[in-house]
Amino acid sequence: MTSDTSPFRPVTASRSPALTGTVNVPGDKSISHRSLILGSLATGETRVSGLLEGEDVLRTAAAMRALGADIYKDPSGVWHIFGRGVGALSEPDRVLDMGNSGTAARLLMGLVASCPFTTFFCGDESLHKRPMGRIALPITEMGAKISSRSEGRFPLAVTGNQLMPIEYELPVASAQVKSAIMLAALDTAGITRITEPRPSRDHTENMLRHFGAEVTVTTLENGAREITLPGQQELKPADIVVPGDPSSAAFLVVAAAILPGSDVTILNVGLNPLRDGLFETLAEMGADLEVLNIRIEAGERVGDLHIKGGPLQGIEVPVGRAPSMIDEYPVLFVAAAFATGTTVMKGLRELRVKESDRLATMAAGLKACGISLEELEDGLIIEGTGKAPAGGATVSTELDHRIAMSFLVLGLASDQPVTVDDGRVMETSFPGFVQLLESMGALFSQGSSS
Ligand SMILES: O=C(O)C1=C[C@@H](OP(=O)(O)O)[C@@H](O)[C@H](O)C1
Numbered sequence: 073m074t075s076d077t078s079p080f081r082p083v084t085a086s087r088s089p090a091l092t093g094t095v096n097v098p099g100d101k102s103i104s105h106r107s108l109i110l111g112s113l114a115t116g117e118t119r120v121s122g123l124l125e126g127e128d129v130l131r132t133a134a135a136m137r138a139l140g141a142d143i144y145k146d147p148s149g150v151w152h153i154f155g156r157g158v159g160a161l162s163e164p165d166r167v168l169d170m171g172n173s174g175t176a177a178r179l180l181m182g183l184v185a186s187c188p189f190t191t192f193f194c195g196d197e198s199l200h201k202r203p204m205g206r207i208a209l210p211i212t213e214m215g216a217k218i219s220s221r222s223e224g225r226f227p228l229a230v231t232g233n234q235l236m237p238i239e240y241e242l243p244v245a246s247a248q249v250k251s252a253i254m255l256a257a258l259d260t261a262g263i264t265r266i267t268e269p270r271p272s273r274d275h276t277e278n279m280l281r282h283f284g285a286e287v288t289v290t291t292l293e294n295g296a297r298e299i300t301l302p303g304q305q306e307l308k309p310a311d312i313v314v315p316g317d318p319s320s321a322a323f324l325v326v327a328a329a330i331l332p333g334s335d336v337t338i339l340n341v342g343l344n345p346l347r348d349g350l351f352e353t354l355a356e357m358g359a360d361l362e363v364l365n366i367r368i369e370a371g372e373r374v375g376d377l378h379i380k381g382g383p384l385q386g387i388e389v390p391v392g393r394a395p396s397m398i399d400e401y402p403v404l405f406v407a408a409a410f411a412t413g414t415t416v417m418k419g420l421r422e423l424r425v426k427e428s429d430r431l432a433t434m435a436a437g438l439k440a441c442g443i444s445l446e447e448l449e450d451g452l453i454i455e456g457t458g459k460a461p462a463g464g465a466t467v468s469t470e471l472d473h474r475i476a477m478s479f480l481v482l483g484l485a486s487d488q489p490v491t492v493d494d495g496r497v498m499e500t501s502f503p504g505f506v507q508l509l510e511s512m513g514a515l516f517s518q519g520s521s522s
Pocket residue numbers: 101102103175245246247248249251272273398399422
């Protein structure tokens with residue numbers, strides 16, 4: 073994280089009693105980014121409750137302010153966004169620092185591609201390693217100009233232009249790339265068509281409809297999806313209630329599943345069918361998991377999760393399910409380490425270009441905690457013994473919030489404590505992670521156990 077130069081803050085998780093309680097997790101990160109961006113493009117005031125106030129989303133808020141939107145949080149916690157209308161953003165007078173956030177970086181590159189000025193972007197050490205060519209390619213084809221370091225990495229500048237609509241086939245299922253093209257297409261005359269090989273999260277499509285825009289989604293015979301977006305539509309402001317983030321709930325669900333006797337309810341969790349792959353997978357592994365009170369709010373499926381601790385079985389996770397649980401693999405690897413038998417997880421090359429190389433970082437930490445596994449080019453095969461792993465390691469989080477939280481969950485149920493070298497990274501997506509789990513019975517200490 074670029075702005076904080078204080079020393080690392082290690083956090084240690086120790087073997088804990090059963091977890092209990094009824095809790096809420098912070099708001100969904102993907103939906104929070106999109107409410108700030110689309111709210112800034114609507115004509116008038118959008119009110120957002122439950123916005124995730126994690127560092128990634130606060131970067132988006134700061135960037136949208138720099139692009140001319142008026143955004144503030146009232147004393148009751150509701151965020152107010154006074155949008156400028158599609159095509160009415162103004163030139164930022166500073167470099168937009170996207171911190172650790174791939175979503176903020178990529179969506180905003182698409183957004184400014186149709187703006188008649190140059191926008192400069194930078195981020196932290198992790199973001200500077202992540203591939204941006206996947207955005208540069210389609211928006212350059214539409215008519216924008218990108219000046220970047222080699223291989224299209226940050227820092228970079230996007231010079232916007234009057235764009236041409238495109239027909240674009242995504243090489244991999246990526247909601248970030250899809251959304252960047254849709255944001256570029258919003259102020260582009262004509263019809264843009266995007267085909268994705270497998271469905272990726274559709275929050276941008278859902279929220280555009282919630283703001284009154286026309287978006288058509290067709291599922292093709294081979295399972296691919298085609299998204300059709302006519303440009304230059306007006307967005308009408310609409311109130312948004314952000315559900316709890318299923319990717320954050322995932323850590324609590326796995327922690328409860330691997331700690332015998334646990335009984336936890338998580339209220340108000342987003343259960344978009346393109347995000348719920350982890351819960352389906354845990355159920356197949358034998359987890360005692362129920363989904364209750366399913367409802368639709370602001371175009372998104374929401375419900376409550378009830379999870380009890382109990383034995384898990386190793387399984388082969390279907391490759392096609394990966395997009396619906398892409399951020400949950402690190403914590404699924406932890407669940408697999410507690411299961412009886414082999415869990416095979418493949419088709420995960422994308423994990424190598426997240427905040428860290430999540431296959432390599434997780435494999436190294438799991439091995440250090442005494443877990444047998446094989447690292448493949450595109451996945452992990454984990455051998456669970458059905459018993460608690462040894463633990464007892466200090467793991468490097470590599471500026472990756474999901475690595476930090478996954479190993480802390482492991483430490484709650486392993487024989488020896490597990491330390492992560494820097495707990496600050498959790499602020500990215502889950503402020504208050506340690507305190508929330510402590511309120512359920514989990515044992516943490518600041519600093520290293522040795
Ligand atoms: O669109 C989004 O909000 C996100 C899409 C996913 O990335 P990809 O688009 O790279 O799959 C996911 O990993 C990320 O955390 C959030």
